[in-house]
Amino acid sequence: NENAGEEENGGNEADADGEDGGGEYAQEDASHTIRGGIGLNSDHPQYQGLLEFKEIVESETDGDIFVETYHSGQLGDDRSMMEALQLGSQEVTIPSTAPIANFVNEFSVFDFPFLFPDSETADQVLDGEVGQELLDMLDDQNMVGLAYWENGFRDLTNSEREVASMEDFDGLTIRTMENDLHLDAFRELGANPTPMAFTELFTAMQQGTVDGQENPYATIYLEGFYEVQDYVSDTHHIYSPFVFLVSKQFYDGLPEDYQQIVSDAAVEAGEFQREANREANDQYLQDLQDEGMTFTEISDEARQEMQDAVQPVIDEYSGEIGQDLVDRVYQAIEDAQQ
Ligand code: KDG
Incomplete structure (x- = not known):
């Protein structure tokens, strides 16, 4: 992300999107707005993934869904953002599975210490049947889980x-x-x-x-x-997955073709994010x-x-x-x- 530059540690002064996203579309022309927020800062591959999601969704809907991106906890921490999704006052967040377990305790299974031997194995399990089964459990909590992204080995x-x-x-x-x-x-x-x-x-x-x-x-x-x-x-x-979450209230209110676009974009941006994340985790120990x-x-x-x-x-x-x-x-x- 070229515009992010060197961020001060806490990242509190980080500014909300538009600037960062450099999108071609304007919010006032859109029928729907997605506010997507994360806890990590704008230099993190998670934010690059969110920008990728924005780009895909806006271009696929020709700007009819506008995505506003927030980082560094600008919209709150993981827990409060999930609560906002439940209430329908925020549309997207991408927390680690650990705080999700406070809503659906089965999610703790993916945080078992020393569970996954490597990222590729994690991908296959999370993207497979049992991963989907857990995503489905979010429904009862008024959230829709669309994809697993990667935080990584802690x-x-x-x-x-x-x-x-x-x-x-x-x-x-x-x-x-x-x-x-x-x-x-x-x-x-x-x-x-x-x-x-x-x-x-x-x-x-x-x-x-x-x-x-x-x-x-x-x-x-x-x-x-x-x-x-x-x-x-x-x-x-511990291997930490991220989960791409959408407010159920918002998602259910979208026309079906838009639901498909949003859910495909979450997966596609997730592939991009996982790759960027692995490169980052390989590089930064040095x-x-x-x-x-x-x-x-x-x-x-x-x-x-x-x-x-x-x-x-x-x-x-x-x-x-x-x-x-x-x-x-x-x-x-x-x-x-x-
Ligand atoms: O954007 C996600 C972060 O808020 C959080 O899940 C990062 O691993 C994390 C932590 O330690 O809280």
């Missing part, structure tokens, strides 16, 4: 010490997303987890309210976390080190120890979610690797 950063193995987590205050499974997993690892909206994270690290956080490299770099964090470890502990962060590699042995420690949490949540669904997810992972 890695730990902190300002205290190198984290190479489990004992290094001891007592570290780690911000997690607002999700019980994430909290429980970090407790098992020995950390002191604090749930917090993404929009508050940078300040919390800057002021030392938390020692660390975990997010994919792209987010760590593009949000400027290296300014307030010294250590990064490739824990890769950039983080160039910015002065110390990188610590997690050995297979240490990762196995972490995996064993969080197994009770996986067992507990499997019970809550339903072992049958969980087994189908494991089966889909196995099938994807054939």
